[in-house]
Amino acid sequence: MIEVGIVGGTGYTGMELLRLVARHPKLRLAEITSRAEAGTRVDELVPALEGAVDNVFTAPDTERLSRCDVVFFATPNGIAMESAPALLEAGCRVIDLGADFRLRDPAVWTEWYGMSHSCPELLEEAVYGLPEANRDALPGARLVANPGCYPTAVALGLLPLLEAGALADGPVVADCKSGVSGAGRAAKVATLFCEANEGFKAYGASGHRHLPEIEQTLARVAGAPVDVTFVPHLVPMTRGMQATLHVVVDRPLDELEALYRQRYADEPFVHLVASGGHPETRWVRGTNHCRIGLHQPPGRPDRAVILSVIDNLTKGAAGQAVQNLNRMFGLEETAGLEGLAYVP
């Protein structure tokens, strides 16, 4: 069994990790830390885990964590970069579900995250953990930067197009929508039930931290900068994310569909829906899957609308982290990720 540590298990991403680790056939939760909840049983905080998780939260302690084979950071930005060097030094691998190692350029990181990076020397080594784009870099990786939720949904929606050079000149509009769990479990007025329920709004329309990550990923795949506009929105539901991608393309819809179908034929977690279909977030709820639909606006043979849906907490965070771990440790890539969405 691979011994796993989780730093920050009291947020939604950490809770989702707990659920997945608890049922993973090859993982054992050795350590889970929370400064605020040290001494509390995990299943007291998350009663849904009663009978499945016996651990007790401990105060973060690098020495204890470093005995794990791998440590997940499900922490606010800026925490993982403080602890990662010592853990790596001790031979422990690290998967950061935060943003600390996602951007290659520390100056861009500072611009968007408002702090200077404490270990820029690790940025090059860090593998960007989007297996569909980066699968071969994962086995043996010591440090993985788990992608953001929006960048995951956007990148999976555009990968085949960019790899094939089928994107024509013109802006890419990434109009994205997320369930409220993406805002985290911190107590804030804006995410109270009565504030988020029965309403819809955009946020961060003048600039959101996931934009540079999206730009970096698309540019890597395309081999050149991609002109992308990104606007996130908040949907009154707990889980789920959709990227609606409006693009200019160089080929008709049927060829695009063939391209996507072929590109994702062997991917365990990415699927094209039937022609003309609209994927729904509830089909992937609680799973590591991404479902994609392709459309062409009427009378616009040079345009396409790509619909890409994921669960923001699973493929957009904890599920992808487990998928990355599976690759890093040579396990079956789908291990522990076979659960089905409940419908309804």
Added chain:
Amino acid sequence: MIEVGIVGGTGYTGMELLRLVARHPKLRLAEITSRAEAGTRVDELVPALEGAVDNVFTAPDTERLSRCDVVFFATPNGIAMESAPALLEAGCRVIDLGADFRLRDPAVWTEWYGMSHSCPELLEEAVYGLPEANRDALPGARLVANPGCYPTAVALGLLPLLEAGALADGPVVADCKSGVSGAGRAAKVATLFCEANEGFKAYGASGHRHLPEIEQTLARVAGAPVDVTFVPHLVPMTRGMQATLHVVVDRPLDELEALYRQRYADEPFVHLVASGGHPETRWVRGTNHCRIGLHQPPGRPDRAVILSVIDNLTKGAAGQAVQNLNRMFGLEETAGLEGLAYVP
């Protein structure tokens, strides 16, 4: 008092009309028809109206309806066009909340609505009831085509831009989101609570009936065709609609804001939110208001993102119909539309 008739008062648009008419200081509900509910008291079907509406549904009867001063059609497409000529003949005015008189070109109507138009000779006379674009055509109008919900949200978001010629070359992306009430009150599996709750999806991405209406309106205002892509989405909430409009512009954000502020300064129902703000659908719930926010993506001085929110049943349907009636009959434009959204 103006005597009002409503044809089709059992759907959500009709119910919203009932609520507004019941509290309007100058209107009296003389007639309300429903073939299925003839003989039923209105407040038996809609208990929220108990004490406010005494009427009983009657079977549709042109003779009785024609005694009204004005008749609203809150019916499926294709019904109003069958009855309107006789009512107009009898001196009764007509406001159609359906699509029968929205498109000027009967061939386009047939293409999108799948039936031939029964009174194309009325299409030219019909006033497109978007008061912000068409205010002066309403007084005295006999026949008003009440705009669709998406076309209203999109048009109000783009009017100042188009009128000022500030839209630069490049596609307009209208990524739109609607609450479930837009799908109507017919019993369908797709809009059951357990199907629509906790999920998000696009629909009609390959072509939706509101597209030609949007194109027609934008072209009228701009004086030339506008290249627009329209994708609607379903949000798990009852009421509310947002159009997120991604555009290429010829001037910086502060000038755009000044333009919008000036254009809408005297509009009773359209307001710009504070700079940098994101309007929320819940702020306009149950009201006839539209709130608009303007943003510029970081580092893209030639782009703008326009956020336009309305209540799909009010400004997007019944409220706008009452606003149109007010103009048609020389009443205060805001009469009966002063109700405030409840928050939360």
Added chain:
Amino acid sequence: MIEVGIVGGTGYTGMELLRLVARHPKLRLAEITSRAEAGTRVDELVPALEGAVDNVFTAPDTERLSRCDVVFFATPNGIAMESAPALLEAGCRVIDLGADFRLRDPAVWTEWYGMSHSCPELLEEAVYGLPEANRDALPGARLVANPGCYPTAVALGLLPLLEAGALADGPVVADCKSGVSGAGRAAKVATLFCEANEGFKAYGASGHRHLPEIEQTLARVAGAPVDVTFVPHLVPMTRGMQATLHVVVDRPLDELEALYRQRYADEPFVHLVASGGHPETRWVRGTNHCRIGLHQPPGRPDRAVILSVIDNLTKGAAGQAVQNLNRMFGLEETAGLEGLAYVP
């Protein structure tokens, strides 16, 4: 115009008061205080009030408040009792939407609210503002204790039964359900969207502060203590409250219905639904109405189930406060409370 002050306008009860006061024909909002938001425009915090409320929050100041004709306290428990004496002294009337003046016995208050009462001498004067039980005590009252939401729903469901002595021996079970807005607008994890959404739970089953208030009210009406068990639950919706009252009765259902119908015949805000009907909270959303349904379990002629629904923020708080004000100042009891629920 009656000059109104509101202390604590940033919670949900205060916002609902603002909405009602803004459209009340005889009230003018003279003063609204909030320590945290002093200097902020009200419509910046509550954009739904833009155009309807011009006020700016001020720091609480007894001198300024005392110039109002009446001051509403929409504050946490323990605040109103500190300020009320000075305001009353200055000739200003007070309506407390909190619990400070609801319980007659200061010892009981201390037991349940954990603080000693600062002006027990006012408790006798304070009128318990449930107009249906206490209408004649309101005109001219200086100090009104606005009832809690649960006590309102329970009392209105039981009034006719208790007044008629139709309650037989046996416990009254008040199984109550509230929307999340009842928990207030303070930032707490337990009322985050993702915690309250898609879940149902009881709370306070071992004792809730509304119990002694319910007992006091029922005892007053019945003229003797009533054996009542009260369990509140949290429903994943924003507004709405239902009390399901399980009672033992001395007469058959048709006589009970006649009793209720007669008792509430002249009440402007309390109505019996049609025989066999189940009232729904959405019928009274945003309104001051209470709707009641009566049922008899099959084969149990001595039992009844009484269903009583209100909007917890309106009849359960701010609407009832306005109704009380209307009575205190000799206005039409329904003034400013004519708004209809929107359906859907």
Added chain:
Amino acid sequence: MIEVGIVGGTGYTGMELLRLVARHPKLRLAEITSRAEAGTRVDELVPALEGAVDNVFTAPDTERLSRCDVVFFATPNGIAMESAPALLEAGCRVIDLGADFRLRDPAVWTEWYGMSHSCPELLEEAVYGLPEANRDALPGARLVANPGCYPTAVALGLLPLLEAGALADGPVVADCKSGVSGAGRAAKVATLFCEANEGFKAYGASGHRHLPEIEQTLARVAGAPVDVTFVPHLVPMTRGMQATLHVVVDRPLDELEALYRQRYADEPFVHLVASGGHPETRWVRGTNHCRIGLHQPPGRPDRAVILSVIDNLTKGAAGQAVQNLNRMFGLEETAGLEGLAYVP
């Protein structure tokens, strides 16, 4: 592998069965029937099952079904009783998730279900599949009547009390609440999103079909009739059910807790929450677990409030059916039922 057939896989209960069977280590879905969807791939109707279920719906055919080892009926009441005799005759076992075999007395069945029973001779043989009450009758059973959702939640909440004779004289009030999925997947206005969302109501307060089943189960356990009143309510959420049970007891709370803890110590799916806790439906979402909390109203040592929560589609239907199958076929009782609820 055990070959499984499902009759009626297009409702919510059937879909939940599909999810559980698809991941069960010992079951193979051999046959799934639907008259309306014959020829359709299951994963076309339920895209969440793509990759997990390869079957195609077939028209119901007793001959084909009888080749299965066991057939689940997830059908409207009255269907299973028509087909069961032939299947049993052919050596196939039957688990009915409908009501056909739940009531022992065919006259009571007819009274509540409005049809005469077509095979009353099987009623005695049918095992009532509540394993916690009836575990030993399941191995080898040919015909199992899977309990209703409300009867399951109520019975599990009362079992220890009844078995110990700790229920004192006085009525049991079962005030129950269900998510909307309990109403099924048929297209009806009453369960449209816009009708059920943001509202709460009781239904069936004058008599609901689950009452005689509750009475029968409680009487069997108690050895005498139990005086129970049952009122169900509809909660605006998809899944989840709570029974709030108000009872008169003969012993103090700590003894009750000890009683429950001991009674359920070895049950894999029934758990007492920590003292003073309130179980939440979301903790058991999508799982076969029941969580129970015990409370005593303040100052009422002879009363108790028992809170029992389940997922209406899982422990209340399909999960319990699989648990029954596991017992019938000598499998591990928890096989295929280890999935954890996702939180949030």
